[in-house]
Amino acid sequence: MIYDCAVIGTGSAGVSAALNLKIRGKNFIWIGSKSLSGKIAKAEQIGNYPGFPDASGEDLARAFSAHIEAAGIEITEAMVNAVYDMGTHYALNAGADFYEAKTVILATGVAPKNTLPGEAERVGRGVSYCATCDGALYKGKTVAAILSNPRFEHEAAFLASLASKVWFLPSYRDPGPVGDNAEVVSARPVKIEGDAKPYTLTLSDGSQISADGIFILRDSISMGTLLPALALDDGHIAVDRRMATNLPGIYAAGDCTGRPYQYAKAVGEGNVAAHSVLDYLAETAEK
Numbered sequence: 290m291i292y293d294c295a296v297i298g299t300g301s302a303g304v305s306a307a308l309n310l311k312i313r314g315k316n317f318i319w320i321g322s323k324s325l326s327g328k329i330a331k332a333e334q335i336g337n338y339p340g341f342p343d344a345s346g347e348d349l350a351r352a353f354s355a356h357i358e359a360a361g362i363e364i365t366e367a368m369v370n371a372v373y374d375m376g377t378h379y380a381l382n383a384g385a386d387f388y389e390a391k392t393v394i395l396a397t398g399v400a401p402k403n404t405l406p407g408e409a410e411r412v413g414r415g416v417s418y419c420a421t422c423d424g425a426l427y428k429g430k431t432v433a434a435i436l437s438n439p440r441f442e443h444e445a446a447f448l449a450s451l452a453s454k455v456w457f458l459p460s461y462r463d464p465g466p467v468g469d470n471a472e473v474v475s476a477r478p479v480k481i482e483g484d485a486k487p488y489t490l491t492l493s494d495g496s497q498i499s500a501d502g503i504f505i506l507r508d509s510i511s512m513g514t515l516l517p518a519l520a521l522d523d524g525h526i527a528v529d530r531r532m533a534t535n536l537p538g539i540y541a542a543g544d545c546t547g548r549p550y551q552y553a554k555a556v557g558e559g560n561v562a563a564h565s566v567l568d569y570l571a572e573t574a575e576k
Protein backbone atom coordinates (compact mmCIF):
# COMPACT_ATOMS: atom_id res chain seq x y z
CA MET A 290 0.00 0.00 0.00
CA ILE A 291 1.22 3.50 -0.77
CA TYR A 292 0.07 5.99 1.87
CA ASP A 293 -0.93 9.55 0.97
CA CYS A 294 1.57 10.77 3.55
CA ALA A 295 4.10 9.55 6.11
CA VAL A 296 4.58 11.81 9.14
CA ILE A 297 7.93 11.21 10.86
CA GLY A 298 8.11 12.41 14.47
CA THR A 299 5.62 12.56 17.32
CA GLY A 300 6.44 15.93 18.91
CA SER A 301 4.18 18.99 18.76
CA ALA A 302 4.73 19.46 15.00
CA GLY A 303 3.92 15.83 14.20
CA VAL A 304 0.81 15.89 16.44
CA SER A 305 -0.52 18.94 14.60
CA ALA A 306 0.25 17.51 11.13
CA ALA A 307 -1.35 14.14 12.00
CA LEU A 308 -4.54 15.73 13.40
CA ASN A 309 -4.99 17.84 10.26
CA LEU A 310 -4.42 14.89 7.91
CA LYS A 311 -6.90 12.83 9.94
CA ILE A 312 -9.56 15.55 9.84
CA ARG A 313 -9.14 15.75 6.04
CA GLY A 314 -9.57 11.98 5.73
CA LYS A 315 -6.11 11.20 4.36
CA ASN A 316 -4.59 7.73 4.47
CA PHE A 317 -1.34 8.31 6.36
CA ILE A 318 1.16 6.56 8.59
CA TRP A 319 2.59 8.33 11.63
CA ILE A 320 5.95 7.01 12.85
CA GLY A 321 7.59 7.89 16.16
CA SER A 322 6.94 7.11 19.81
CA LYS A 323 3.65 6.36 21.56
CA SER A 324 4.99 8.44 24.45
CA LEU A 325 5.21 11.35 21.91
CA SER A 326 8.39 13.36 22.54
CA GLY A 327 10.62 13.72 25.59
CA LYS A 328 10.82 17.40 24.71
CA ILE A 329 7.08 18.04 24.99
CA ALA A 330 7.10 16.81 28.58
CA LYS A 331 10.31 18.56 29.66
CA ALA A 332 9.07 22.12 30.26
CA GLU A 333 8.33 22.77 33.95
CA GLN A 334 5.92 25.56 33.12
CA ILE A 335 5.11 26.71 29.61
CA GLY A 336 3.40 30.09 29.95
CA ASN A 337 3.42 31.01 26.24
CA TYR A 338 1.11 28.36 24.74
CA PRO A 339 -2.28 30.03 24.08
CA GLY A 340 -5.13 28.74 26.21
CA PHE A 341 -2.93 26.83 28.70
CA PRO A 342 -1.54 29.58 30.99
CA ASP A 343 -0.40 27.34 33.88
CA ALA A 344 0.35 24.15 31.96
CA SER A 345 3.55 22.15 32.39
CA GLY A 346 5.05 20.18 29.53
CA GLU A 347 3.53 17.03 31.03
CA ASP A 348 0.06 18.64 31.06
CA LEU A 349 0.45 19.52 27.37
CA ALA A 350 1.66 16.00 26.54
CA ARG A 351 -1.41 14.54 28.32
CA ALA A 352 -3.73 16.90 26.43
CA PHE A 353 -2.09 15.96 23.11
CA SER A 354 -2.40 12.23 23.89
CA ALA A 355 -6.10 12.59 24.78
CA HIS A 356 -6.72 14.49 21.52
CA ILE A 357 -4.88 11.86 19.43
CA GLU A 358 -6.83 9.06 21.12
CA ALA A 359 -10.17 10.85 20.64
CA ALA A 360 -9.33 11.33 16.96
CA GLY A 361 -8.56 7.60 16.66
CA ILE A 362 -5.04 8.10 15.28
CA GLU A 363 -2.53 5.25 15.54
CA ILE A 364 1.20 5.78 16.10
CA THR A 365 3.65 3.28 14.63
CA GLU A 366 6.41 2.90 17.23
CA ALA A 367 9.70 2.98 15.27
CA MET A 368 12.65 5.09 14.19
CA VAL A 369 12.95 5.88 10.50
CA ASN A 370 16.55 5.21 9.45
CA ALA A 371 16.38 6.31 5.83
CA VAL A 372 14.02 7.84 3.27
CA TYR A 373 14.53 6.79 -0.37
CA ASP A 374 13.29 8.62 -3.47
CA MET A 375 11.44 6.07 -5.64
CA GLY A 376 10.72 8.56 -8.44
CA THR A 377 6.91 8.65 -8.05
CA HIS A 378 6.85 8.34 -4.25
CA TYR A 379 9.11 7.74 -1.21
CA ALA A 380 10.08 4.57 0.68
CA LEU A 381 10.87 4.74 4.38
CA ASN A 382 13.02 2.21 6.19
CA ALA A 383 12.13 1.79 9.89
CA GLY A 384 13.86 -1.09 11.63
CA ALA A 385 13.16 -4.20 9.58
CA ASP A 386 10.08 -2.61 7.94
CA PHE A 387 9.55 -0.51 4.81
CA TYR A 388 6.67 1.90 4.22
CA GLU A 389 5.77 3.76 1.02
CA ALA A 390 4.14 7.18 0.79
CA LYS A 391 3.43 9.83 -1.85
CA THR A 392 4.47 12.62 0.52
CA VAL A 393 6.49 12.93 3.74
CA ILE A 394 6.30 15.41 6.61
CA LEU A 395 9.56 15.55 8.56
CA ALA A 396 8.73 16.59 12.14
CA THR A 397 11.86 15.16 13.70
CA GLY A 398 12.89 17.92 16.14
CA VAL A 399 16.43 19.25 16.38
CA ALA A 400 18.75 16.84 14.59
CA PRO A 401 21.98 15.91 16.39
CA LYS A 402 24.72 18.15 15.03
CA ASN A 403 27.46 16.42 16.92
CA THR A 404 27.89 12.90 15.71
CA LEU A 405 30.93 11.21 17.23
CA PRO A 406 34.23 11.71 15.42
CA GLY A 407 34.71 8.53 13.39
CA GLU A 408 30.96 7.70 13.35
CA ALA A 409 29.77 8.86 9.91
CA GLU A 410 32.51 7.13 7.91
CA ARG A 411 31.83 3.76 9.62
CA VAL A 412 28.03 3.67 9.11
CA GLY A 413 27.31 0.33 7.43
CA ARG A 414 30.83 -0.87 8.30
CA GLY A 415 30.33 -1.52 12.01
CA VAL A 416 28.35 1.55 13.09
CA SER A 417 24.58 1.06 12.99
CA TYR A 418 21.47 2.99 14.05
CA CYS A 419 19.20 -0.08 14.11
CA ALA A 420 19.64 -3.20 16.27
CA THR A 421 16.74 -5.00 14.59
CA CYS A 422 18.30 -4.50 11.13
CA ASP A 423 21.95 -5.27 11.88
CA GLY A 424 22.04 -7.10 15.23
CA ALA A 425 22.23 -10.58 13.65
CA LEU A 426 25.60 -9.67 12.10
CA TYR A 427 27.11 -9.62 15.59
CA LYS A 428 26.07 -13.04 16.89
CA GLY A 429 28.72 -14.18 19.39
CA LYS A 430 30.66 -10.91 19.03
CA THR A 431 31.24 -7.86 21.20
CA VAL A 432 29.10 -4.77 20.63
CA ALA A 433 28.67 -1.34 22.19
CA ALA A 434 25.15 0.05 22.61
CA ILE A 435 25.05 3.84 23.04
CA LEU A 436 21.54 4.91 24.12
CA SER A 437 20.04 8.39 24.55
CA ASN A 438 16.68 7.18 25.88
CA PRO A 439 15.43 4.21 27.93
CA ARG A 440 12.83 3.54 25.22
CA PHE A 441 15.65 1.90 23.21
CA GLU A 442 16.57 -0.57 25.99
CA HIS A 443 14.58 -3.32 24.27
CA GLU A 444 16.98 -2.92 21.31
CA ALA A 445 19.99 -3.23 23.64
CA ALA A 446 18.35 -6.33 25.19
CA PHE A 447 17.95 -7.78 21.68
CA LEU A 448 21.67 -7.20 21.07
CA ALA A 449 22.48 -8.87 24.42
CA SER A 450 20.49 -11.93 23.31
CA LEU A 451 22.80 -12.31 20.28
CA ALA A 452 26.21 -10.90 21.18
CA SER A 453 28.71 -12.46 23.57
CA LYS A 454 29.18 -9.11 25.33
CA VAL A 455 27.48 -5.73 25.29
CA TRP A 456 29.14 -2.54 26.49
CA PHE A 457 26.03 -0.58 27.51
CA LEU A 458 26.53 3.22 27.45
CA PRO A 459 23.29 5.00 28.49
CA SER A 460 23.44 8.83 28.51
CA TYR A 461 20.72 8.95 31.21
CA ARG A 462 20.41 7.99 34.87
CA ASP A 463 19.06 4.70 36.28
CA PRO A 464 19.26 2.47 33.19
CA GLY A 465 17.19 -0.72 33.27
CA PRO A 466 18.57 -4.26 32.93
CA VAL A 467 19.31 -5.35 29.35
CA GLY A 468 21.02 -8.71 29.91
CA ASP A 469 23.53 -10.61 32.08
CA ASN A 470 26.25 -10.13 29.45
CA ALA A 471 25.75 -6.34 29.38
CA GLU A 472 28.18 -4.14 31.31
CA VAL A 473 27.05 -0.59 32.07
CA VAL A 474 29.68 2.04 31.27
CA SER A 475 29.01 5.45 32.81
CA ALA A 476 31.71 7.42 30.91
CA ARG A 477 30.57 9.17 27.70
CA PRO A 478 31.73 7.99 24.26
CA VAL A 479 34.15 10.49 22.70
CA LYS A 480 35.43 9.03 19.41
CA ILE A 481 35.56 5.90 17.29
CA GLU A 482 38.89 4.80 15.79
CA GLY A 483 40.38 1.86 13.92
CA ASP A 484 40.79 0.77 10.30
CA ALA A 485 38.92 -2.51 10.73
CA LYS A 486 36.70 -4.29 13.26
CA PRO A 487 36.96 -4.44 16.21
CA TYR A 488 36.92 -0.65 16.51
CA THR A 489 38.20 1.30 19.49
CA LEU A 490 35.77 3.53 21.36
CA THR A 491 37.51 6.17 23.47
CA LEU A 492 35.59 7.36 26.54
CA SER A 493 35.42 10.66 28.43
CA ASP A 494 37.51 9.26 31.32
CA GLY A 495 40.33 8.43 28.87
CA SER A 496 39.71 4.67 28.91
CA GLN A 497 39.05 2.67 25.73
CA ILE A 498 36.79 -0.25 24.86
CA SER A 499 36.85 -2.47 21.83
CA ALA A 500 33.73 -3.53 19.89
CA ASP A 501 32.96 -5.24 16.58
CA GLY A 502 29.66 -3.39 16.25
CA ILE A 503 28.75 0.05 17.61
CA PHE A 504 24.99 0.68 17.84
CA ILE A 505 24.04 4.34 18.35
CA LEU A 506 20.36 4.69 19.30
CA ARG A 507 19.44 8.37 19.55
CA ASP A 508 16.07 10.16 19.62
CA SER A 509 16.78 11.54 16.17
CA ILE A 510 19.00 10.83 13.22
CA SER A 511 21.15 13.40 11.41
CA MET A 512 19.47 14.72 8.27
CA GLY A 513 22.50 13.75 6.18
CA THR A 514 21.91 10.12 7.15
CA LEU A 515 18.11 10.20 6.90
CA LEU A 516 17.82 11.90 3.51
CA PRO A 517 21.16 13.05 2.05
CA ALA A 518 19.60 15.05 -0.85
CA LEU A 519 17.72 17.35 1.55
CA ALA A 520 18.91 20.99 1.43
CA LEU A 521 19.93 22.37 4.82
CA ASP A 522 20.37 25.90 6.09
CA ASP A 523 22.74 26.26 9.05
CA GLY A 524 22.01 22.69 10.21
CA HIS A 525 18.21 22.96 9.86
CA ILE A 526 15.99 21.80 6.99
CA ALA A 527 15.57 24.64 4.48
CA VAL A 528 11.84 25.32 3.86
CA ASP A 529 9.66 27.97 2.22
CA ARG A 530 6.46 29.46 3.67
CA ARG A 531 4.50 26.36 2.67
CA MET A 532 7.04 24.26 4.66
CA ALA A 533 8.17 22.72 1.35
CA THR A 534 11.75 21.45 1.17
CA ASN A 535 13.87 21.27 -1.99
CA LEU A 536 12.45 17.77 -2.69
CA PRO A 537 8.98 17.42 -4.28
CA GLY A 538 6.38 16.08 -1.84
CA ILE A 539 8.67 16.42 1.19
CA TYR A 540 7.68 18.98 3.83
CA ALA A 541 9.17 19.78 7.23
CA ALA A 542 7.81 21.33 10.44
CA GLY A 543 8.88 22.24 13.96
CA ASP A 544 12.32 22.54 15.53
CA CYS A 545 13.90 20.73 12.56
CA THR A 546 13.26 23.82 10.38
CA GLY A 547 15.01 26.25 12.73
CA ARG A 548 14.64 28.65 15.64
CA PRO A 549 12.77 29.72 17.69
CA TYR A 550 12.36 26.27 19.22
CA GLN A 551 8.78 26.67 20.51
CA TYR A 552 5.63 24.55 20.84
CA ALA A 553 3.39 27.11 19.12
CA LYS A 554 5.73 27.45 16.12
CA ALA A 555 5.96 23.65 15.82
CA VAL A 556 2.17 23.27 15.96
CA GLY A 557 1.66 26.05 13.40
CA GLU A 558 4.22 24.62 11.00
CA GLY A 559 2.73 21.12 11.36
CA ASN A 560 -0.64 22.60 10.34
CA VAL A 561 0.86 24.39 7.30
CA ALA A 562 2.80 21.28 6.23
CA ALA A 563 -0.37 19.14 6.36
CA HIS A 564 -2.26 21.68 4.22
CA SER A 565 0.62 21.78 1.73
CA VAL A 566 0.45 17.98 1.52
CA LEU A 567 -3.29 18.26 0.71
CA ASP A 568 -2.51 20.77 -2.08
CA TYR A 569 0.31 18.58 -3.45
CA LEU A 570 -1.89 15.47 -3.48
CA ALA A 571 -4.68 17.38 -5.27
CA GLU A 572 -2.24 18.83 -7.86
CA THR A 573 -0.50 15.53 -8.59
CA ALA A 574 -3.86 13.67 -8.83
CA GLU A 575 -4.95 16.08 -11.59
CA LYS A 576 -1.92 15.30 -13.78
Ligand SMILES: Cc1cc2nc3c(=O)[nH]c(=O)nc-3n(C[C@H](O)[C@H](O)[C@H](O)COP(=O)(O)OP(=O)(O)OC[C@H]3O[C@@H](n4cnc5c(N)ncnc54)[C@H](O)[C@@H]3O)c2cc1C
Nearest residue numbers: 298300301302326332335368369398509543544550551552
Ligand atom coordinates in the same frame (compact mmCIF):
# COMPACT_ATOMS: atom_id res chain seq x y z
C1 LIG B 1 13.36 21.98 29.01
C2 LIG B 1 12.58 22.57 27.87
C3 LIG B 1 11.66 23.58 28.11
C4 LIG B 1 10.93 24.13 27.05
N1 LIG B 1 10.04 25.12 27.34
C5 LIG B 1 9.30 25.65 26.32
C6 LIG B 1 8.32 26.67 26.63
O1 LIG B 1 8.12 27.08 27.77
N2 LIG B 1 7.62 27.17 25.56
C7 LIG B 1 7.79 26.73 24.27
O2 LIG B 1 7.09 27.19 23.38
N3 LIG B 1 8.70 25.77 23.99
C8 LIG B 1 9.48 25.22 24.98
N4 LIG B 1 10.39 24.25 24.69
C9 LIG B 1 10.61 23.87 23.29
C10 LIG B 1 9.59 22.82 22.80
O3 LIG B 1 9.63 21.68 23.64
C11 LIG B 1 9.97 22.41 21.36
O4 LIG B 1 10.11 23.56 20.55
C12 LIG B 1 8.91 21.52 20.73
O5 LIG B 1 8.70 20.36 21.52
C13 LIG B 1 9.35 21.11 19.32
O6 LIG B 1 8.47 20.17 18.79
P1 LIG B 1 8.90 19.30 17.52
O7 LIG B 1 7.69 18.50 17.18
O8 LIG B 1 9.47 20.17 16.48
O9 LIG B 1 10.11 18.40 18.01
P2 LIG B 1 10.27 17.35 19.19
O10 LIG B 1 9.35 17.65 20.33
O11 LIG B 1 11.72 17.31 19.48
O12 LIG B 1 9.75 15.98 18.56
C14 LIG B 1 10.45 15.30 17.58
C15 LIG B 1 10.04 13.85 17.63
O13 LIG B 1 10.49 13.18 16.47
C16 LIG B 1 11.04 11.93 16.84
N5 LIG B 1 11.98 11.53 15.79
C17 LIG B 1 13.12 12.15 15.42
N6 LIG B 1 13.72 11.50 14.42
C18 LIG B 1 12.94 10.44 14.15
C19 LIG B 1 13.03 9.37 13.22
N7 LIG B 1 14.07 9.28 12.37
N8 LIG B 1 12.04 8.43 13.20
C20 LIG B 1 10.99 8.51 14.05
N9 LIG B 1 10.86 9.51 14.97
C21 LIG B 1 11.81 10.45 15.01
C22 LIG B 1 11.70 12.22 18.18
O14 LIG B 1 11.98 11.02 18.87
C23 LIG B 1 10.62 13.07 18.82
O15 LIG B 1 9.62 12.23 19.36
C24 LIG B 1 11.13 23.68 25.73
C25 LIG B 1 12.05 22.67 25.48
C26 LIG B 1 12.78 22.11 26.52
C27 LIG B 1 13.78 21.02 26.23
